[in-house]
Amino acid sequence: MFSTYLFIFLSAVAIFSAINVLLSKNPIHSVLYMTLTFFTLAGHYILLNAQFLAVVHVIVYAGAIMVLFLFTVMLLNLNKEGQFSKTNLMKFIAGIAGGLLFLLLIGSLKSFDVAVVSNPELTQIGLVKNLGTILYRDYLLPFELSSILFLSAMVGAVMLGKKDKI
Amino acid sequence: MQLLPILLIVFPLLGFLLLGLTQKLMSKSTAGILASSVIFINLVIATVLFNFVSSNNETLTTFLFNWINVGSLNIPFEFVVDRLSALMLLIINGVGLMIHIYSIGYMKEDEANNRFFSYLNLFVFFMLILVLSSNYLVLFIGWEGVGLSSYLLIGFWFKDHANNDAAKKAFIYNRIGDLGFLIAMFLLYTNFHSLTISEIAAKASTLEIGNPTLMVITLCLFVGATGKSAQIPLFTWLPDAMAGPTPVSALIHAATMVTAGIYLIARSSVLFVLSPITLNIILIIGTTTAIVAGLIAIYQNDIKKILAYSTVSQLGFLFMAVGLGSFTGAMFHLFTHAFFKALLFLAAGSVIHALNNEQDIRKMGGLSKKIPATFALFVIGTIAISGLPPFAGFFSKELILGVAYEHSLTMGLVATLVSLLTSIYMFRLLFVVFLKPESDAVKANHHVHESPKTMLLPMSILAFFSMVVGFINIPALFSENHQFENYLAPIFEISHKLVPSHETIPNVTEEWSILLLPLLVIVSIILFSYKRFVNEKALQSASGLTSLMADKFYFDEIYDFIIVKPSIFISNFFRTIVDQTILNSFIDSIGSSTLLIGNYVRRLQSGNTGLYLLLMVFSIITVLFLNIIL
Amino acid sequence: METTMSQFQTVPLQYYIIFCSALFSIGVVGVLSKRNALVIFMSVELMLNSANLLLTAFSAYRNDPAGQIFVFFIMVVAAAEVAIGLGLLVVVFRSTKTIDIQVLNKLKW
Numbered sequence A: 001m002f003s004t005y006l007f008i009f010l011s012a013v014a015i016f017s018a019i020n021v022l023l024s025k026n027p028i029h030s031v032l033y034m035t036l037t038f039f040t041l042a043g044h045y046i047l048l049n050a051q052f053l054a055v056v057h058v059i060v061y062a063g064a065i066m067v068l069f070l071f072t073v074m075l076l077n078l079n080k081e082g083q084f085s086k087t088n089l090m091k092f093i094a095g096i097a098g099g100l101l102f103l104l105l106i107g108s109l110k111s112f113d114v115a116v117v118s119n120p121e122l123t124q125i126g127l128v129k130n131l132g133t134i135l136y137r138d139y140l141l142p143f144e145l146s147s148i149l150f151l152s153a154m155v156g157a158v159m160l161g162k163k164d165k166i
Numbered sequence B: 001m002q003l004l005p006i007l008l009i010v011f012p013l014l015g016f017l018l019l020g021l022t023q024k025l026m027s028k029s030t031a032g033i034l035a036s037s038v039i040f041i042n043l044v045i046a047t048v049l050f051n052f053v054s055s056n057n058e059t060l061t062t063f064l065f066n067w068i069n070v071g072s073l074n075i076p077f078e079f080v081v082d083r084l085s086a087l088m089l090l091i092i093n094g095v096g097l098m099i100h101i102y103s104i105g106y107m108k109e110d111e112a113n114n115r116f117f118s119y120l121n122l123f124v125f126f127m128l129i130l131v132l133s134s135n136y137l138v139l140f141i142g143w144e145g146v147g148l149s150s151y152l153l154i155g156f157w158f159k160d161h162a163n164n165d166a167a168k169k170a171f172i173y174n175r176i177g178d179l180g181f182l183i184a185m186f187l188l189y190t191n192f193h194s195l196t197i198s199e200i201a202a203k204a205s206t207l208e209i210g211n212p213t214l215m216v217i218t219l220c221l222f223v224g225a226t227g228k229s230a231q232i233p234l235f236t237w238l239p240d241a242m243a244g245p246t247p248v249s250a251l252i253h254a255a256t257m258v259t260a261g262i263y264l265i266a267r268s269s270v271l272f273v274l275s276p277i278t279l280n281i282i283l284i285i286g287t288t289t290a291i292v293a294g295l296i297a298i299y300q301n302d303i304k305k306i307l308a309y310s311t312v313s314q315l316g317f318l319f320m321a322v323g324l325g326s327f328t329g330a331m332f333h334l335f336t337h338a339f340f341k342a343l344l345f346l347a348a349g350s351v352i353h354a355l356n357n358e359q360d361i362r363k364m365g366g367l368s369k370k371i372p373a374t375f376a377l378f379v380i381g382t383i384a385i386s387g388l389p390p391f392a393g394f395f396s397k398e399l400i401l402g403v404a405y406e407h408s409l410t411m412g413l414v415a416t417l418v419s420l421l422t423s424i425y426m427f428r429l430l431f432v433v434f435l436k437p438e439s440d441a442v443k444a445n446h447h448v449h450e451s452p453k454t455m456l457l458p459m460s461i462l463a464f465f466s467m468v469v470g471f472i473n474i475p476a477l478f479s480e481n482h483q484f485e486n487y488l489a490p491i492f493e494i495s496h497k498l499v500p501s502h503e504t505i506p507n508v509t510e511e512w513s514i515l516l517l518p519l520l521v522i523v524s525i526i527l528f529s530y531k532r533f534v535n536e537k538a539l540q541s542a543s544g545l546t547s548l549m550a551d552k553f554y555f556d557e558i559y560d561f562i563i564v565k566p567s568i569f570i571s572n573f574f575r576t577i578v579d580q581t582i583l584n585s586f587i588d589s590i591g592s593s594t595l596l597i598g599n600y601v602r603r604l605q606s607g608n609t610g611l612y613l614l615l616m617v618f619s620i621i622t623v624l625f626l627n628i629i630l
Numbered sequence C: 001m002e003t004t005m006s007q008f009q010t011v012p013l014q015y016y017i018i019f020c021s022a023l024f025s026i027g028v029v030g031v032l033s034k035r036n037a038l039v040i041f042m043s044v045e046l047m048l049n050s051a052n053l054l055l056t057a058f059s060a061y062r063n064d065p066a067g068q069i070f071v072f073f074i075m076v077v078a079a080a081e082v083a084i085g086l087g088l089l090v091v092v093f094r095s096t097k098t099i100d101i102q103v104l105n106k107l108k109w
Helices: A004-024 A027-047 A051-076 A088-110 A128-137 A141-162 B004-022 B028-055 B083-106 B112-134 B137-154 B162-194 B197-204 B213-230 B237-243 B247-256 B257-266 B269-273 B276-298 B303-325 B327-354 B372-386 B394-407 B409-435 B440-443 B453-472 B483-489 B492-500 B508-535 B545-550 B552-606 B609-628 C001-006 C013-033 C037-062 C065-095
Strands: B060-070 B073-081
Touching: A004 B028, A004 B269, A004 C037, A027 A051, A027 B409, A027 C037, A051 C037, A051 C065, A088 B073, A088 B609, A128 C065, B004 B028, B004 B060, B004 B073, B004 B112, B028 B060, B028 B073, B028 B083, B028 B257, B060 B137, B073 B112, B073 B137, B083 B112, B083 B237, B083 B247, B083 B257, B083 B327, B083 B453, B112 B247, B112 B257, B137 B162, B137 B197, B137 B237, B137 B247, B137 B257, B137 B492, B137 B609, B162 B197, B162 B213, B162 B237, B197 B269, B197 B303, B197 B552, B197 C037, B197 C065, B213 B257, B213 B269, B237 B247, B237 B303, B247 B257, B247 B327, B257 B269, B257 B303, B257 B327, B269 B276, B269 B492, B276 B303, B276 B409, B276 B545, B276 B552, B303 B327, B303 B409, B327 B372, B327 B394, B327 B453, B327 B483, B372 B394, B372 B409, B372 B453, B394 B409, B394 B453, B409 B508, B440 B492, B492 B545, B545 B552, B609 C013, C013 C037, C037 C065
Parallel strands: none
Antiparallel strands: B060 B073
């Protein structure tokens, strides 16, 4: 029962901060709330005994991506309070659309029966050792290819960031 | 042994590809020698195969691969060498080799010499597929293929528009016949669930005589044969096909391709003997064709046209033999006819060559002194085709005449009339071209010259065969030695068992009368035509019935009126009214309405990303919603 | 599903489905209602993460490591995507002095 309480707590914090990402006028605040969301998601991973993913998640998202976002906000000097926003009608429509999507997603996934075979808190597949073995045995080629993807992304980012005309 | 039929096919194909792809690179003489040596190798192989099947009474089957295998339809790509196809192999490759060698000399000055030889090899390739195939569909490949090569070769000098028209005419007339062949194949498949010739023969032999389905099938096959073998009503393409080079006329339109119809019927002999009505129709058509074409030939003035009508007439004679149930007789005359008709065409080519492409016989005459070798060869060919002993035509015609007299006296007299017509137009041709006093045109032409050895040699060989080849089947009167009949006996064994043959040996008095009556007539004809054509100058003054003959009985004009004019009218109607007015406006309106709608819809693409996203989300919602409710 | 769940006495899988759907929908609302390209970008990341979490949950409940491997690769792609995406944003800002998506409407007929 403890894990259920923990789940509800983490979920509540995540949804609260996610909503605040949208509500805050200042982009800096959005980024900070986003970071909080990511941390709660890392908690969820641990709850699922997916330790490897939890660690990677914190490093990649909280550590790298959000820092990148912060940098961009600072660099572009966007940290002024809402210079532009959509009309209230558009916001209303967006809300309705989001709500509808939420209901429909639950509705369609409810009819989707998944056979549960293991206790997520006891399963061992998420441990670094097990996942690492699989990653390096069965998924070695995609893993190596992803490094090429990173390299090309890096080259692309550098190219885009150059001052002179491309 | 199993490989030899494949080699037969492969060599001409390689020759065609090699010559076709290196047209400009190869010298003319190399091309001719290469093409001829391909056929020479083929002739050697064909001889080996012939020896094999004639010494052992068995058929040689070579399976290449499964061509079509869908459900119950199973078409293997398979070759069969039996006595019939071995005989055809000898004719095709033997006559083919002579004509190839002849062409080296004849086509020497033509700029498209190499293209010519590549087409010749292509023709041999398809002709071999035609005779070797074990089923009707593969046979049809060859059937269409020889039609294609014939088209290419008739229109060989394509810069002249008339040649193209002649080629198209031949192709279209053949198409009509092919439709009959196709329908016959569909019917064969629905009724016998097979297209393999031997299987069909085995299944059909259990049916009773006069089965209506068989009658329809054989009639359709016969329609195919009339197209390919130039019988009434589809014969007018053959005289026009003379637009091609003379060796082509000799090879395709005299010796081999046009006999494919006879071959087809001989192959399907079991089906035909079981349909007496079809045989009667074949008899009528064949006889009519033989007489009509013979009559037309008498009043033609183009040396090649005369020979073409002669071919049509001889083919009609072959169909007559088939209609009388004498497949052996037809095959024998086909065999001998291949030699002397090829010889005559080649000799005619030699005359044309000597006179620098002059084909009108009115401008010839007195050539016997100027080109004596060609004259001698032409005489041999003429005697052979007229059926004078002891040359080949005598024996083969005698066989058919015998069958005709056996059938009825009328039929016999009609057959005699046909061979009589043959000798009239052939001797007229001979006398006018060679013995008549020289015409002014010949006198004016100082360059009349004998053909080179490359042309004379193959003609001499053909002449030799025209003389001796008849002795393989000597009439019953003189000898008990029926080599040819015995040779082909296994092929027509089933058919003879099903329907007792007409080919019984006639008694001695009958035989004598069969032999002597035509002979007497022919000799008198020769004397008559000598008097008339050599001494009398008037030749072209035609009136009444003769003008009808000179104008080819207006066959082309009648077809033009009945078929061509109405179809042009209907085509014009569809072109102007249906296509341009109705369909065009309909299709245009589809285009313009798309343009109109597009003009409005493009406003949706405003460049506003927010709107795109909103539409996308709503689409996703719709999909999910449909997913739930459906 | 209910009977098997009772054996484990743990968080039902359905909770994850509801939570992830909620998170995803919040992301969608963000994408639709914002004009700031940076915040839209963050909303996209939010949606991506909700999908990740659901994949991991399924993977854990079905004892199938493929799901988690997949999440790992999604993270790889997301990281590369962010690097390029933010680079593009900087370039766009440099040339137009704004990252308002309603101003960036040059791509049209």
